[in-house]
Amino acid sequence: MAIASELFPFQIEALDKLRSFCKKAKRDYEDDGENTIITLAAPTGAGKTIVMSGLIEKILCGDENNKSERDSIFIWLSDDPELNEQSMHKVERETRFQLPINSLEIIREDSFDKAELDDGKIYFLNIQKLSKSSNLTKKGDGRDYTIWQTLQNTIENKGHRLYFIIDEAHRGTSKASETKQANSIMQKFIFGSPDDELNRMPIVIGMSATVDRFTELIKDSGSTTRSWTIDAEKVKDSGLLKDEIEISYPDDNQMQRGMAILKYATHEWMEKCKHWEDYCKREHEPIVYPVMVIQVENGQGDKISETNLDECLKTVEEELGRSLYEGEVAHSFGEPKTDININGLKVPYVEPSRIDESQKVRIVFFKESLSTGWDCPRAETMMSFRTANDYTYIAQLMGRMVRTPLHRRIEGDESLNNVHLFLPNYNSENVQKVIDALSSKDGEGIPSNIKKNTVGSSDEQELHVAEDKKDVFEWLNDLQLKTCVLNKFKVNNYLTSLFNLAYLAANTQGCDSDAAVRVSKQIGKMISDYIEKLKAAGDYNNMVRDIKQFILTESKMEYLTENKLKDASNLVLELTDYDIEREFVRADSKLKNAGQRYIRDNYDEEDPMKPKVEVILFVQSEECMAELDKYAKDTFYQYKRDYRKYLSKFSENVKSKYDKYTREGEEVSDHSWMLPNTIYLPKGEEQWEDHKHLFVDYEGRAFFPLNNWEREVIIEAEKDPDFVCWLRNQDRKPWALCIPYTMNEKVHPFYPDFIIVRKDGRGSYLLDIVEPHKEDEDNVPKAKAMAKYAEGADGDVERFEMTRMYGDKMFRLDFANPAISHLLSDANKYDDDYLNDLFRKMKTSSQ
Structure with a gap:
């Protein structure tokens, strides 16, 4: 198969399942005339169009398990004309190496007139062209066949190789009447339509964000149904989606604070622009230019919007510190679809589907036209002047903004893995409605983490490498310690x-x-x-x-x-x-x-x-x-062992490919531990301030919600005259050092709490890993994992300690010390008695 995009394991799995379903469906129709409906359900960003393109290619061109069926016919139905163009271009791009020239065609009202559909072609059709007022549904004026006659003739003569694809996943938020009409037209192909003399489609394939949404559409059809759901967690782990959606709102929405919040949103967008420029230059990637989208209110009469557009642009330019140039600002208003003037600047109309490819565009004004057919990974900041009644629409809009610009998680800067939404006319209760809509089974099914906070506040702190610790940062990354990833899926080939x-x-x-x-x-x-x-x-x-x-x-x-x-x-x-x-x-x-x-x-x-x-x-x-x-x-x-350290020295793009390929081959894969330049760590109600952390804020501080045991570890470490700095190895962060341990015959991830760096007396550094640990049932399994890791670290880890407090004294077991680690060979049980005895026997007090 020569699909252009490199498929992720979960996409390969879905593609194989769909191909199997289609084989059964074709056989059932040929043998018994049995109709089949197949559903592909996947969350936003899973690559449904890519999977469907792969399926079309597999059927038409064949693969290692199936012969080619080059006379197969596909009809791709969507509910928006612009989606026709967008879907066709995506399929054309993804299958560019295999499909014959001119095998893709958009069915157009003014020119399409056939007795039946041609073999080996993929047709794109939208429901608007199937309404009673459409020329396609009427005879006369030079038309010999209605679209219904063309489809019925194809069913009768070529039904065993006809596949009807319903793109239900990209439907926009419509008025109830429009949604009802769209459903009614779609259901003609599922149930048949006596009024149009149309039989049911032999094989229907539906793409949807959730199984429930499409199940409602096909309820009581009587057809054989088969479905495949892509796990949202697998999509999230792939790095195709941004890790986090942050929603900010005022602490009191009774006052008009829209422009003040727009100013703050502009500042956040400017920071994103700087971070992306720094990252791309450092990694020798094409520059990513983030887009800020500004959603304004509808207008009354001849007025374009009730929101003051001139004031909006003026506010943005004041915070930016310069005037915006022609072409940097665009609008996607439904009306007018022409140039408009905002604050003295000519602002052209840009189709929503063209925004992402229009690299010069940096600011986009819109009302309600961006949800359907719009995917803009560059859109990383959004400001909405809409009221709290539009929360469902806003939730769907966010679903179009969560894709990552480089199609992978950015390991070198955590700030580039989120998208920020500002809602000046919302309060906490209404923001929760947006979150519920984003997370609900009937909504976008977005697997990204969602958090809310009032404007200017956050439960996380953005930290950067301390200026006087950059040599330590580079030394740590040069070590390329092994870290592991536990994979939720793997490809056995x-x-x-x-x-x-x-x-x-x-x-x-x-x-x-x-x-x-x-x-x-x-x-x-x-x-x-x-x-x-x-x-x-x-x-x-x-x-x-x-x-x-x-x-x-x-x-x-x-x-x-x-x-x-x-x-x-x-x-x-x-x-x-x-x-x-x-x-x-x-x-x-x-x-x-x-x-x-x-x-x-x-x-x-x-x-x-x-x-x-x-x-x-x-x-x-x-x-x-x-x-x-x-x-x-x-x-x-x-090859995995031979190339790990060498490939990790190259750009993050190369390293991420190595990580992806090695993850595909095994359940637990080893990778090189590399810290990013920017990280986010949580704050807590009780903050412990420290200035010697490797990552600090712009004032040289970092704050940590540490318990007493954890504070004692750091206080003791900082007393050492050779102490340099420490790192909070935050649990389950993508950049955190992870070690596998086995308990109850199952592998689990283990994130030791602290990385401590000391001077070695010879102009370089020593690295200690410290894990304060209570008397839990996982003590022995984790201790064994620590000993095994230290042994395989080739001397890069000086100490690997598990610490425990008894009274006011701290006791340590250093599993990098062979004299201690070999004692674990007798620890065969998963209780803590054996380890407790070791702590008491060693009596290695920190004092």
Whole structure:
């Protein structure tokens, strides 16, 4: 498969399920005329269009398990004309390597007129064109067929290869009457429409944000139903969505504070612009230019908006410290769709779907036109002057803003993983309605974390590397300590992961330019060895003949006399080169195109099909494929170990690809621990202020909600004359150091509380990891994990201590010390008695 986007494991899983469902649906319709409805339910940002593009490609072009069905026909129905264009461009982009030219077509009122739909084409249609007033539904004026006749003829003559896709996931918030009409038109294809002389569609595939939403649409259809739901947590873990949505509102919304809050929102947007510019320059990425969207009120009469647009732009420019240039500000008002003047600046109209690609646009004014068909990952700040009655609409709008601009989580700056919404006309109660709408099963199903606060306040603090600790920061990142990720999903095809990793190494300067070539050559050698083995055993010619030849059975039956076959005879026929080529393509896809190199290296001018048949023979051997899987798995782990530290030195883009590929291969994957330049840590009601933390605010401080045990650890550490700084290793932060431990036969993540840095007396530093831990049942499993980690750290961890307070004394067990760690070999139970005895015996007081 040559889908343009690199699919995530959860997308591959969904794609495989949908392909399986479609095979069953096609078979059921051919055998019994049974209709099937398939649902793909996935939260915002899961890549439903990418998955559906992959499905279309798999059906039309075939894959390693299925032959191509190039005469299949697809109809893609959406509820907005602009979505037609957007969906077609996305499918065209994603399938650009496989589908024939002109295989995608938008059905247009003024030109479309066919008896039936053409084979091998993907048609895009929107419900507005199916209304009674539409030209498509009428005969006359040069039209020979209504759209209903075209569809019915296609069902009758080509129904077994007709797929009807309903894009219900991208529906905008509409008036109740519009929603009812849209549902009514969509249901014509699900239930059939006697008024239009239209039968039910044989195979319907629905895309929806939730199963419930589409289930309501197809209720009582009587069709066979199959569904697949993409787990929201898997989407969140992928980095495709921003981690957090922050909603700010005034502590008292009785007063008019809109412009003051717009000024503050502008400041936040300017900070985002600076952070993105710094990050992209540091990582040698194209600059991401964040967009601030400003939602204004509707107008009355000839007035564009009840919100003072001139004052809005004036406020933004005052905070920005300069005038905005023509082209930096745009509007997406439904009316007028022409240039307007705001505060003396010409502001052009931009279609919502074009905002993200219009890189010069930095500020967008809009009213209600952005939810349908609008995806703008660059939109990171939003200000809404709307009233609290519009909370459902605002929730849907936020669903269009949560995608990440670089399609991955930003590890180097936590501030770039959130989106900020400002609501000056909301109070806490109404903001909660927005949050409920965002999180509800009937809403956008957004898996990002959502938090609310009054303007200017936050339950988190933004911290940066202390100016006098930057050398420590670089030293820590240069260590590249191992940190682990526990994966919620994995792909068991190690050959795919191996090639991904090999190509990354080959394309990264100075890493391993021959990595992918070596893998392909080794697979070629395995094929050659197998062929030589067949020849030595005398089996080669017979097996080649079995590939090239097949038996056609002919039987006769006397018409109208006997209902019985007789005089059966067999004919031996040869596959054509075309048939062999198709089988080779399927076989080679299982080798991830390594068969192509084998053909080049073993080309036979007299028999060009010979090496292709040999590839087919290899793939048909279960023993050979098992041997290949073992080779792929072993080499994957070898490459993973070999490249980890080297690839982590490159840009975050390279490192994130390494992390992604290695996560696909195993349940617990090792990565290089790298701290970002900016982090966010929680505040608490009781704050402990400290100036020696590695990350501090702009005043050189950081605040921590530490308990007494934790404070004692830091106080004791800071008494050491060699002490330099410390780091709060915040639980479950993407950047936090994570160590796996096993308890009750299950692997869990473990985040030790503190990283402490000391001088080593030779101009460099020492690193200690400290975990204050109570007498919990996970003590022994975590202690064993600490000892194992320290042993594998190659001396980079000086101390790995578990501490415990007894009275006013602190006791420590240093599991980086072999004299202590070896004692754990006797700890086979998961109770705390053994560890308690060790603490008492060692008597290593901190005093």
